[in-house]
Amino acid sequence: MADKSVEELDNLEQRVEHVIAECQRLREENRVLHETQEQLKAERATLQEKNELARSQIESMISRLKAMEQ
Template identity: 40%
Template sequence: MEQSEVQALADKLDKLIERCQKLERDNTTLRELQDDWNRERAQLMHKNDLAKNKIEAMIGRLRALEHH
């Protein structure tokens, strides 16, 4: 194998390593974003449940007032 071929392979390997490192960084960033979205979703679902329960309680009180 000639020196130029070895150098070409080394260059390709360096580019491949750089690409893998970038993909690992991107993957880490995406996983962190996914975790953030999942936490936010859980918080919003909890707030939605609280609001739903309050509204149902208000409706129950209004219906009770109608029957008095």
């Protein structure tokens, strides 16, 4: 009986260690995902600014072309 209890405790200890390792892995993965998300947000903001600048420049060119036609 004592051997079975020791075996069960060893098994439980291995399972707990596995859960701890999995939590650490998930925590690291979550950290990396948060960093990636922040980088993507910054990149998106930059692209939106560039897009708005390009739109403004194109609208300005269209206005000049229309003025030249008249």
